[in-house]
Amino acid sequence: MLLEIKGVHFGYQQEAPILQGFNxxxxxxxxxxxxxxxxxxxxxxxxxxxxLLMPLDGSVKFNGSYLHGINNNVxxxxxxxxxxxxxxxxxxxxxxxxxxxxxxxxxxxKLERAxxxxxxxxxxxKFPSELSGGMKRxxxxxxxxxxxxxxxxxxxxxxxxDAQLRETMHKELLSTVNxxxxxxxxxxxxxxxxILLSDRVLVLGGRPLRILEETICPWGKERNxxxxxxxxxxxxxxxxxRGLLRLADAxxxxxxxxxxx
Amino acid sequence: MKTNEPPVxxxxxxxxxxxxxxxxxxxxxxxxxxxxxxxxxxxxxxxYASERWISALLVSKPSRIAQTMWEWSIDGTYVKNIWVTxxxxxxGFGGGAIGGMILGYITATFRRVGEVLExxxxxxxxxxxxxxxxxxLMWFGLGMEFRxxxxxxxxxxxxxxxxxxxxxxxxxELLAAVRxxxxxxxxxxxxxxxxxxxxxxxxxxxxxxxYALVGVVVAEMLASDEGVGFLLAKSASQFSTYGSxxxxxxxxxxxxxxxxxxxxITRRALRWKTAGSASQEQQH
Ligand SMILES: Nc1ncnc2c1ncn2[C@@H]1O[C@H](COP(=O)(O)OP(=O)(O)OP(=O)(O)O)[C@@H](O)[C@H]1O
Ligand SMILES: [Mg+2]
Numbered sequence: 001m002l003l004e005i006k007g008v009h010f011g012y013q014q015e016a017p018i019l020q021g022f023n024x025x026x027x028x029x030x031x032x033x034x035x036x037x038x039x040x041x042x043x044x045x046x047x048x049x050x051x052l053l054m055p056l057d058g059s060v061k062f063n064g065s066y067l068h069g070i071n072n073n074v075x076x077x078x079x080x081x082x083x084x085x086x087x088x089x090x091x092x093x094x095x096x097x098x099x100x101x102x103x104x105x106x107x108x109x110k111l112e113r114a115x116x117x118x119x120x121x122x123x124x125x126k127f128p129s130e131l132s133g134g135m136k137r138x139x140x141x142x143x144x145x146x147x148x149x150x151x152x153x154x155x156x157x158x159x160x161x162d163a164q165l166r167e168t169m170h171k172e173l174l175s176t177v178n179x180x181x182x183x184x185x186x187x188x189x190x191x192x193x194x195i196l197l198s199d200r201v202l203v204l205g206g207r208p209l210r211i212l213e214e215t216i217c218p219w220g221k222e223r224n225x226x227x228x229x230x231x232x233x234x235x236x237x238x239x240x241x242r243g244l245l246r247l248a249d250a251x252x253x254x255x256x257x258x259x260x261x
Numbered sequence: 262m263k264t265n266e267p268p269v270x271x272x273x274x275x276x277x278x279x280x281x282x283x284x285x286x287x288x289x290x291x292x293x294x295x296x297x298x299x300x301x302x303x304x305x306x307x308x309y310a311s312e313r314w315i316s317a318l319l320v321s322k323p324s325r326i327a328q329t330m331w332e333w334s335i336d337g338t339y340v341k342n343i344w345v346t347x348x349x350x351x352x353g354f355g356g357g358a359i360g361g362m363i364l365g366y367i368t369a370t371f372r373r374v375g376e377v378l379e380x381x382x383x384x385x386x387x388x389x390x391x392x393x394x395x396x397x398l399m400w401f402g403l404g405m406e407f408r409x410x411x412x413x414x415x416x417x418x419x420x421x422x423x424x425x426x427x428x429x430x431x432x433x434e435l436l437a438a439v440r441x442x443x444x445x446x447x448x449x450x451x452x453x454x455x456x457x458x459x460x461x462x463x464x465x466x467x468x469x470x471x472y473a474l475v476g477v478v479v480a481e482m483l484a485s486d487e488g489v490g491f492l493l494a495k496s497a498s499q500f501s502t503y504g505s506x507x508x509x510x511x512x513x514x515x516x517x518x519x520x521x522x523x524x525x526i527t528r529r530a531l532r533w534k535t536a537g538s539a540s541q542e543q544q545h
Contacts (some may be wrong), residue, residue, distance in 0.1 A: 011385045014493075030500070050437075051440055052437050070441055072440065072441055072442065072443045074441065075441075075442075076438065078438065080434055082437075082438035083436065084453065086456040086457070086459075086534075087456075089534070095439070095442060095452070096442040096443065099442055099443045099452075101450055126536070127532075128535040129533065129534075130536050147442070149521075261398065
């Protein structure tokens with residue numbers, strides 16, 4: 001098990017805990033997608049895995065050992081903008097490599113590849129303040145993909161991309177992840193995306209957070225996304241998950257007024 | 262004949278000029294013209310009013326001041342005194358700024374140190390700096406050290422507070438993101454904390470330049486036999502208004518020059534801040 005969350009309690013305020021004895025794991029090389037209504041606690045889970053938050057009780061284990069503070073074996077693409085405003089796009093994307101002391105030649109090779117991947121070649125010398133929202137997301141994406149950490153935490157990475165680029169990114173992400181046998185913990189609101197990309201989907205909901213259902217996506221590692229889209233199994237899975245999510249949504253909003261007290 | 266030309270509003274639409282933003286250079290030239298015009302008008306009124314409306318003993322007149330400035334330029338009075346003042350200002354500014362940046366960085370980085378020292382720093386900051394003058398005079402005498410120290414204490418606190426808040430303001434989100442990527446303490450400081458704090462620090466540096474100059478000039482007026490402040494005090498004590506104005510003119514030029522110099526230096530370091538705004542230096 002690469003990531004193991006066991007019996008975790010967590011809450012921002014004492015009265016309405018988000019997690020209560022929550023269990024979850026990600027195997028080595030596994031692509032796990034999290035689906036759930038807005039505000040249910042998906043980002044909180046990623047923050048726990050990144051070591052940015054500490055559980056109040058229970059344990060978070062990474063690669064067999066307890067997390068003490070920041071987990072720098074993960075690449076984390078957060079929901080927010082964490083580009084350094086004083087560095088250009090190229091310098092931002094290079095940051096993880098520079099911190100690691102990667103040799104110059106390898107660095108520039110990887111930079112070229114990353115820039116091409118996310119289509120930001122022309123914007124390489126721009127500062128983040130000169131980028132559109134989608135361009136910022138792409139730069140962040142390139143930065144989290146450039147240094148091949150054993151695990152990627154991705155919080156709605158493709159939300160702001162156009163459909164075309166999204167598809168390219170899907171294929172690119174899968175091939176990178178498979179080549180390096182990386183694990184991915186992937187948050188999205190896009191049901192189709194979660195089913196296409198992942199090995200397993202967790203539909204989450206409720207407060208305290210529960211796993212409403214665990215769905216296995218039986219496509220195998222060498223998957224052809226276009227083929228899958230056409231298959232009846234895919235349509236069935238999609239409809240099933242959509243139904244679950246609707247339930248989770250209803251529960252979330254029914255819960256809301258009670259949670260306030 | 263041109264008389265029956267159609268009125269402008271009937272012009273075909275494709276010939277009418279669409280409203281576009283004035284180019285930056287055009288605006289700059291216009292501004293400069295206004296600035297010069299205002300200066301000339303002001304000086305002319307002053308020249309005219311002096312002796313006619315107000316006693317020349319109190320306000321002197323531009324031509325008389327210009328004459329003094331010319332004399333001082335030729336006999337070396339300006340060069341000698343400006344150099345003395347400039348040297349003290351630079352040393353006071355440099356010392357105060359470096360001290361302020363170092364202590365500000367330390368107290369902001371090591372929270373407990375900052376918390377423990379806070380009442381002392383606040384007390385010293387609130388203390389009127391002029392109250393220190395007699396002590397400083399006793400310690401350092403009439404020489405350069407007194408002026409430098411006096412200016413440095415003023416600059417120190419301004420830069421200290423700006424550095425302190427600058428370092429404390431660094432976004433936790435950015436820090437976390439870069440730490441996850443594997444940054445150690447030193448890398449965090451170089452890649453995140455310092456560039457982020459630089460906005461505040463340069464603001465602190467910019468506002469403290471005039472204060473450094475004020476500190477030195479006040480110190481020169483209090484106790485010195487050289488420098489622009491001394492020139493000012495001496496002229497005033499001899500009821501020479503034109504001398505006072507000539508000294509003030511030197512201060513004005515020094516202030517403008519140092520401000521311009523600092524602006525030029527910091528603009529590059531903070532290019533990322535202005536990069537996104539539409540009022541960029543480019544033309545259309
Ligand atoms: N820093 C914080 N302080 C206090 N409460 C927080 C904080 N961050 C999140 N919360 C609360 O915790 C709950 C879960 O937040 P979280 O960000 O994990 O949701 P999410 O599932 O990622 O939602 P979304 O899909 O909208 O990103 C929310 O109700 C939110 O109000
Ligand atoms: Mg979230």
